[in-house]
Amino acid sequence: MNSLDRAMQRKQQAERVLTDLQLIQKWRTVGDCFVVGAAAYNLMVAPDIDIETFCDEPNPHIIMIELAMLTLNKNVIELKYRDYTSSDFNGHYFKLLYRAEEVEWNIDMWLFSNSQKGAISKDLVPFMKNHLTEETRKAILDIKEAMLHLPIPYASIFIYQAVLEFGIRHVDEFLQWTKHHSTTVPFHWQPTIANI
Helix, strand or coil: CCHHHHHHHHHHHHHHHHHHHCHHHHHCCCCEEEEECHHHHCCCCCCEEEEEEEECCCCHHHHHHHHHHHHHCCCEEEEEEEECCCCCCCCEEEEEEEEECCEEEEEEEEEEECCCCCCCHHHHHHHHHHHCCHHHHHHHHHHHHHHCCCCCCCCHHHHHHHHHHHCCCCHHHHHHHHCCCCCCCCCCCCCCCCCC
């Protein structure tokens, strides 16, 4: 099984988690909900799911009532909330840990205003879906898998940028690339297709 097969398997597992928790349906009660990040691009390596929801007047209390009910699910082992509206992220953050079949899933969920500007992952989804090829998808997955065994973590967004805009194909090339490019978050990559 190669990295592409493993990613597909992980995506199917993620879909089962979302179905069990009915998370998308819950978030849609407060706004427009999007699965973003690796789960949206079929680039999953770690058991992580990212969700962004947008509405006119974000009220964390309303969705927290819905999410609190999930603590009745025997697989939910943690639920947290943090207000980041005074930070660069400018949103409400929720974290859910879900354990099933000896795998612990980290689910990051953001609630934003419709007027949100900056690092919005949902804006990257159409670009990634339209421009990923089997070659670049495999390169990204191979690098992400290799990075799991290294002590220096990098947000996946930088791997996407390195592969799609700079032609990076291997983890050694990526690590060299990071020496000359910013890898600070929050970071909003504005991709161009000229180099693809």
